Amino acid sequence: MSDNTTLTDVIMPQLAESLVSATIGKWLKQPGDPIEQYEPICELITDKVNAELPATVDGTMAELLAEEGQTVSVGEIIARIAVAGAAPAAPAAAAPPQAGGSSASAASGTAPQAHSAAARPSAPAPAVDAAAPMRSRYSPAVQSLAAEHGINLAAVPGTGLGGRITRKDVLAFLTSGAAAQPAATAPPAAAPPQAAAPIQPPVQVAQPEREELQPVRHSGLHLSESPKIPTIEVERGRDGMSEYLIDVTPIRNTIATRMRQSVSEIPHAWTMIEVDVTNLVVLRNxxxxEFKRKEGINLTYLAFLMKAVVSAIKDYPIMNSVWAVDKIIVKRDINISLAVGTEDSVMTPVIQKADQKNIAGLAREIDELALKTREGKLRLDDMQGGTFTVNNTGSFGSILSYPIINYPQAAILTFESIVKKPVVINDMIAVRSMANICLSLDHRILDGVISGRFLQRVKDNVEGYTPDTKLY
Incomplete structure (x- = not known):
């Protein structure tokens, strides 16, 4: 190291008041690698969300003081960055990252431009676009999907952090039909390390045609997305047996603890009601x-259901409460936890003060939180303060479910798949779009009468939608 080079300590940040440690999931930079300010250097795993730790200086990775999989206490040094021709910089912990992403200034894309060329390290820059430092870093899921459909990842636009290509980017590229164009039209770039030989991509069927082929059923959210498949890390089998060993991550351990706590402490009861959503289907169609053109996102059934639930909670505020041994605490703010499934877990980001939002606002919140969850960009603030949970189990075809309460809330509601059925109306048979709504409740707080009335109010609100209902 030259005389004008200084070492900057990278400190384990405190991501939240309740967290005293975090686990090094993966080092994204190795000794000798050049580093730009705000570029992620490692992945941190906590018992709530995963986060990427960004660098606060330009330089070169000097040494790693913590190993992958090691749990490090807040304030400990995990690495050192060599900075050329600069005074000692503040520790990296001075700007803790937002969970699941880089700092706010990195997200805005303006802070990196504030550095002069003289502040850049003397080490050679990586062979990628400077505006997209993560462009050539592919996850195993992205590589596998690209190899399966013969996609050149160099032609896929990346919307992830630092231009990184996500699985959703590949699916969107595949759906657009651009993958079927000749490979010569793609810009030259190195192929992904583990890409297999190109395979003839399958014929893509437009979504409207799928709906015409299946007019009887509609599964609600994410109908056009491919199902998420868990990623299994294979270590080795024991004694020659066909077994897979999967490490229990901090998030999975937290899920297991909360589920066990919910089932053991809360006396669960559940009830179900059938709802005629024919008018809702007509309204959404x-x-x-127009909503897609105006807002750029899909208008889902879940937004309408959530509005109906929030309105019902206003009429029955006891549903928005928690058990406190010698008292019941009723929450004034209605903060709806939204259950979102990822490849290896279920997260419950929160829509704060959902009672103050219209249907369009709820749709935007749902889309934003679902996207952040699946891309691993949730912040700790996104996960806190929930008072009632809503889950769209109908998105994967379920017609009846018994959900476990999101501890310590008093209830959880699921919206099942929409199915066309023959229904008797005024002694005549009619074909209607029907769906089940299931409610699990804490029987210490809620009884059958109040829960039944609440569920009936949700039903009335859902069936009360008309073609004249306004979104704004």
Whole structure:
């Protein structure tokens, strides 16, 4: 190391008041690698969310003081960065990252431009676009999907952190039909390390055609997305047996603890009601195309259901409460926890003060939180303060479910798949779009009468939608 080079300590940050340690999931930089300010250097795993730790200086990775998989206490040094021709910089912990992503200034894309060329390290820059430092870093899921469909990842636009290509980017590229174009039209770039030989991509079927082929059923959210498949890390089998060993991550351990706590401490009861959503289906079909053009997101059934639930909670505020041994605490703010499934877990990000939002606002919140969850960009603030949980189990075809309460809340509601059925109306048979709504409740707080009335109010609100209902 030259005389004008200084070492900057990278400190384990405190991601939240309740967290005293975090686990090094993966080092994204190795000794000798050049580093730009705000570029992620490692992945941190906590018992709530995963986060990427960004660098606060330009330089070169000097040494790693913590190993992958090691749990490090807050304030300990985990690495050192060599900075050329600069005074000693503040520790990296001075700007803790937002969970699941880089700092706010990195997200804005303006802070890196504030550095002069003289502040850059003397080490050679990586052979990628400077505006997208993570462009050529592919996850195993992305590589596998690209190899399966013969996609050149160099032609896929990346929307992830630092231009990183996500699985959703590959699926969108595949759906657009761009993958079927000749490979010569793609810009030259190195192929992914583990890409297999190109395979003839399958013929893509447009979504409207799928709906015409299946007019009887509709599964609600994410109908056009491929199902998420868990990633299994294979270590080795024991005694020659066909076994897979999967490490229990901090997030999975937290899920297991909370589920066990919920089932053991809360006396669960559940009830179900059938709802006629024919008018809702007509309303959504009428508005979804215009809403897509105006807002750029899909208008889902879940937004309408959530509005109906929030309105019902206003009428029955005891549903928005928690058990406190010698008293019941009723929450004034209605903060709806949204259950979102990822490849290896279920997260419950929170829509704060959902009672103050209209249907369009709820749709935007749902889309944003679902996207952040699946891309691993949730912040700790996104996970806190929930008072009632809503889950769309109908998105994967379920017609009846018994959900476990999101501890310590008093209830959880699931919206099942929409199915066309023959229904008797005024002694005549009619074909209607029907769906089940299931409610699990804490029987210490809620009884059958109040829960039944609440569920009936949700039903009335859902069936009360008309073609004249406004989104804004």
């Amino acid at each position: 009428k508005l979804k195309d």
